[in-house]
Amino acid sequence: MSDSTDALEETQAFYDEYGTDEWDRLATGIDGELEFGETLDTLASALPSSGRVLDAGGGAGRYSQWLAARGHDVTLLDLSRGQLSVAVDRLNDADTDGDSDGGVDADSASADTVSTVSPVQGSITDLGLPANAFDAVCCLGGPLSHLLDEADRVQAVRELRRVAKPNAPVVVSVMGLLGAVQLYLLTGHNVAALPELLEHGDYDSALLDRHGYENEFTATHFFRRDELESLLATAGIDIETVRGLEGLASPFHADHIQQVGGELTDDERQALERVVTRTNDDPIVADLSIHMLAVGRA
Template sequence: MDDPVTYYDEHDEAEWDRLTATLHGRLEWEGSVDQLEDGLPESGRVLDVGGGAGRYAVWLAERGYHVTLVDPSAGQRELAREKIAERDLGDGVTIRPGDVRDLDFDRDTFDATLCLGGPLSHVLDADERATAARELRRVTAPGSPVFASVMGRLHWLVLYLAAGTEHLAHAAELAESGDYDRAFVDRIDYDSAFTETHFFRAAEFEDLLGGVGFDVERLVGLEGLASVLSAGPLRDRTDDLSERQLAGVRRLVDELRDDRTVADMSAHMLAVCRA
């Protein structure tokens, strides 16, 4: 199991493609963009923390925002530079190394902050997660929006059940802690293709944000009940869905997006906050 920086260095193109290559990824993207369109100011400086290969930075720059993307992965930052240059958006985007736990910016610098896709999920220590959340609030102007999404624990457990492997014996341990780390995979003797991650419950996520002073306005499930389409045979069938069926999936996800139980079951849950 690689550490997060090594993992994302080695999966740069895959991370760029992740939000468009599958229905599951597109639902995460579409749900996130819906929240950004509703909650971003009309203009201003936006920080994209853990912005990776630049999907959101490109989207923001195309709409006239002044974007600063920070990411600890050199591979992701290099790919982001390429994607931004291809679209002639270099004047609108600054790319810097950075870690969500220690953001090198003055207090109240940004008019909005993004932390999307799970950067907080890759901070395994609970105290460091609180530090990271405080950093997101510190660099964002008072009253300005912060959009943060994390990976959901219940969804990961559903994947365990769907896989039906011998590792089911350890599912309760993951349910209790949420920590999918090197110690866990060593105990179950598993060669993981993913990286170290803390998977969240909805109440835990809200407590983390509220505990550092955020006003959590909304918690939504990005993939919602359609999270199950990321697993096994169901995932393999999504390419065969008709346009009518795809529209039905999207309507279902949209209809239940604000349902708290659905958010807790989603592969990614997104909180819309005020600093």
Template structure:
């Protein structure tokens, strides 16, 4: 092989490596995912359980937007401040629209420009565009003043896509900084056991080399996929254990009031429940609700939710 051919092969290998990394980069991944993230939470009974269980806790712990509006009306305060909610990493706006439909003023930020544009479109389609502001932003560097929001949401796993421990600590500190004292903060992340089950169920032949390192520290990275699998996968992410998740939140200054397993026994049962009759699905839904605050349920879930307060 000539020196020129060797250099060309090396350049090709570097380009291929860069392409694999880009495919696993969260920003590019969600740019290419399109409406998939909006559709994900209504795609099957299990993903609907994730959404329903999350909104149950939002409804229970959020300040009441309607009550504040009614109080302002009684006091003839036409310019009374609405309840301000940050939806950090809000993607296509499924939660932002739900909140806006209930009277909250929502600011959505997401790293993906494509998801931000979709969020604007979805808010307009649902008639809540005046209550939803969507802009590109990074949870590690929120461009808002201290104490800017009455409540903060970071739902569906955005913090899991911040794989570096120090950067994730910075992101958690940012969520705390922009929330008023005493505000509720809702954070959901991807569970480590669910990541391992995905490898076992869908890509075992090509990705079994990832099992031990992901089990050990929860990090699913482009570098590992390139070295230990076939170079293809989903967006880089960190899978949490329940104790670890709670520990990181407390280190950031949050008081964790609830830790919830959003899918628990129904995790990774999408196909089975999609084929089940309505009565059977409802039985599963009831059991998931029954068990969702069991600590083991959090570790078993695809997503675990922490309901926190700012100290």
């Protein structure tokens, strides 16, 4: 079994056991709310007003639910059966198709499911979906970051472009290397491994074992901004913008800084959000963000 297959199975097992944590993460704390809100603002401006949208690696379906509520016909694809089950539960709770009996079934879902949101189990490296089928393609929250093999990342972005209609928007977000290193420095987390992590961006058990640490997450490749731009360009995706999501507020991922955020007044919180929004387009800020987002055209 190849290292690439091992990493993929590790990631699938991790998210199968992750429960509602990914759903909850985007609605709790300054960091999660900023990532979600900034992503939604970008989608609102970049996507067409209607049409078919692929939410590739969409996990528990927060973005899919929002897209469906705006009238899009969404295909939600994810590797994890556990995350798709959470998505189905949340979609049924929200009743996005306007029919209390019109929920979706993860076990019977396929790419041909007639539903506002169609869950499909699959990998972003081999979508198994028709070419030129989608009016917009999204890959949000960092699915590309869970591909340690560069060849797999290249294959994945080629797949995203293949299923997009000509000139359709392709919106991708990944986990940022400098943001992660800064966070680990602030928290004293796995510090001995950070110089090596900076060299290649691969945060996995092999790296951590060499320094006597345990991997509490799953195999992750952290990106620099120029690396993300180069990756998308290899697939022929024309990049329009790369921006930070948490941006200057990325340190709020640290628990002790998150506590400070909880003490902000409403006015202070609004000021924080304005600062983040106004600076996220700065290339340096994007490179320092825990998550960065690119908008391009197929």
